[in-house]
Amino acid sequence: MRLSVLDQSVACVGRPQDESIRHTVALAEHCERLGYERFWLSEHHSLPAIVGTAPEVLMAAIAVRTARIRIGSAGVMLPHYSPFKVAEQFRVLDALAPGRIDLGVGRAPGSDHRTARLLNPDPRSANHFPQQVRELQAWVSGEEMPEGHPGRGIQALPRAVTAPQLWMLGSSSYGAQLAAHYGLPYSFAHFISDGEGCAEALELYRQLFKPGLVQRPEANVCVWALAADTEEEAWRLFASRERARVDRQTGRFGPLLPPEQAVRPYDAAEEAFRQGLRARSFVGTGEQVVQRLRALAEALEIEEVVVITWTWDPLAQRRSYELLAGAAGLS
Structure with a gap:
């Protein structure tokens, strides 16, 4: 099992x-030294x-501070x-870190609808x-656009021997089908759905896959996990993430709280969600968490797990x- 990292630069009370951004860069350097495959x-x-x-x-900041990690x-x-501008940006990144750039794309807005309209005023943009x-x-x-396409003859520069690796991201069957149709690597956001629909999406991806950018199905899953020196300490640290997830159920979003400030009374519905969250979470000592990650990887027939971890303390x-x-x- 290969391990990789996803970081979101979480805001903390x-x-x-701006410290969260700098912590992300430092974490990337740290994870390269630890032997992780990628940093997303x-x-x-x-x-x-x-x-x-x-x-x-x-x-770009991480590219010039690392030497091996994707x-x-x-x-x-x-x-x-x-798409043309994105291609240019990632070709520049590939020039900074040749052969180490992954270009993962998704359809979700990554925001509320008002913010999405500010990024692109066309409300139908996702349809394209x-x-x-x-x-x-x-x-x-570096492929040529088909005859009649307005971009025919236009090149995304700089050109090089290497190129970014395109990945399709998703948390439903839609991304799985599109990845299969175009022959792209596929990453399922297990941490968004707490695993719901993951096995089904991967199976659909494998069933429908047609060779394209890659010649055979290539998939990983991104899982939320947290390890500490003791199981008790891991669950104490988990209180910050737990509070954020419970609050999100009722539309409350805010910076991550320290574990000591994160505990609050929960009503019956919140407590039921909280208990379900704890049962599904990958929390414990390093050995305990890795054992569960290996079991998940074997069950899903994948060779790589991407780990995302939120803690108030970097x-x-x-x-x-x-x-x-x-x-x-x-290693």
Whole structure:
């Protein structure tokens, strides 16, 4: 089992938001030293809990501070943008880190609808997503556009021996089908749905897959996990994430609270959700969490798990990745 990382630059109570961005860059350097396969960055807009708004900018900062680890977007919310401009941005990134750039794209807005309209005033922009993906794939790989396409003869520069690796992201069957149709690698956001629909989406992807950018199905899943030196300490740290998830059920979003401030009384419905969340969560010592991740990987027949971890204390987040790397035998 290979392990990778997704980081969202989470906002934290009592800490300036710009620190979260710098913590992300430092975490990428740390995870490269630990032997992780990739380091991916998400895109969200006007969300009080997450300040990672521009993955391509963060990727550039990380590219010049690392030498081995793959760096990627998870992802660029393509309906907001011109595929040609995205291709140019990621070709520049590939020039900074040749052969190490992953270009993960998604259809979701990564924001509320008002914010999405500010990014792209066209309310039907998501309807063009399949065509956008096809255009992006062509410009990234250097293919010529078909006869009659307005972009025929236009090149996304700089050109190089290597090129960004396109990935399709999703948390439903839609992304799985599109990835299969275009022959793209596919990543399922297990942490968004708590695993609901994951096995079905991967099975659909494999059944419908047609060779394209890759010749055989290539998939991973992104899982929320947290490890600490003791199981008790892991659950104590989990209180911050737990509170955020419970609050989100009722539309309350805000910076991550320290564990000691995160505990509050829950009503019956909230408590039921909380207990279900705890039962589904990958929390414990490094060995305990890696054992569960291996079991998930075997059940889903995948070779790579991408881990996302929220903690109020960045040192606790780094320690979690250290423990998982040690238990998984990363080098």
